[in-house]
Amino acid sequence: MSENILNEIIEILKSAPFNLDDKISQNSEIKMFANWDSLKHLMFMLELEKKFEVEITPEEVTSILTVNNIIKKINEK
Amino acid sequence: MTDKEIDRTEINMKLDHISYAVRSTDESIELFSAIYPIVATYKYLEKNQNVFITYLSNKKDNHKIELVEPAGHPSPVDNMLKSQDTVLYHVCYRVEDFNKAIRYFKNRGFFMITTPFETSIEKGIWACHFFNPKSGIIEITGENKDE
Numbered sequence: 001m002s003e004n005i006l007n008e009i010i011e012i013l014k015s016a017p018f019n020l021d022d023k024i025s026q027n028s029e030i031k032m033f034a035n036w037d038s039l040k041h042l043m044f045m046l047e048l049e050k051k052f053e054v055e056i057t058p059e060e061v062t063s064i065l066t067v068n069n070i071i072k073k074i075n076e077k
Numbered sequence: 078m079t080d081k082e083i084d085r086t087e088i089n090m091k092l093d094h095i096s097y098a099v100r101s102t103d104e105s106i107e108l109f110s111a112i113y114p115i116v117a118t119y120k121y122l123e124k125n126q127n128v129f130i131t132y133l134s135n136k137k138d139n140h141k142i143e144l145v146e147p148a149g150h151p152s153p154v155d156n157m158l159k160s161q162d163t164v165l166y167h168v169c170y171r172v173e174d175f176n177k178a179i180r181y182f183k184n185r186g187f188f189m190i191t192t193p194f195e196t197s198i199e200k201g202i203w204a205c206h207f208f209n210p211k212s213g214i215i216e217i218t219g220e221n222k223d224e
Binding site: 037 | 191
């Protein structure tokens with residue numbers, strides 16, 4: 001289950017507008033992705049909401065720091 | 078009726094202000110005075126956001142210009158002002174039913190980026206911000222009928 005979610009997260013990050021080439025694992029820190037900024041972070045959160053049909057609160061925007069945090073959040077729904 | 082079916086007219090949304098993030102309120106007032114010569118509010122401290130708010134208006138238009146200057150750091154406009162003195166920040170709509178408007182925007186793909194808060198400048202009026210890459214940031218303000 002988590003493996004599938006990880007693959008879907010990777011798929012989002014490798015496509016536009018993120019286009020990441022980084023090696024992404026569960027332990028990856030989001031802010032360490034190449035050329036990452038607050039705008040990309042918001043766009044990523046929006047994509048996660050759409051893809052996984054979860055609601056991400058404004059507090060979670062700042063508290064979700066790793067890919068693992070995202071997987072945990074999605075598994076909670 | 079589902080939230081998706083809420084009609085825009087039900088929200089009764091009106092343009093309230095256009096907001097700029099600014100490094101220097103005074104310098105921006107000077108520049109904008111050619112179009113908006115009335116300083117309706119000057120550097121009001123909005124504690125919830127850690128910013129100074131200034132409103133400019135004129136006698137002809139119903140909307141205002143909002144100038145948002147950091148009152149300290151961190152503030153929500155810090156990143157925007159890293160490389161520019163003034164940046165278009167958001168467009169704000171006044172709505173009749175704040176909570177209904179939140180559902181309206183969320184269901185249309187807008188992502189909520191601030192937790193709704195009661196503004197310091199207008200008692201009983203709540204505000205929150207939304208983001209979508211195709212619209213930028215928008216703010217809604219209005220009476221929170223559930224409070």
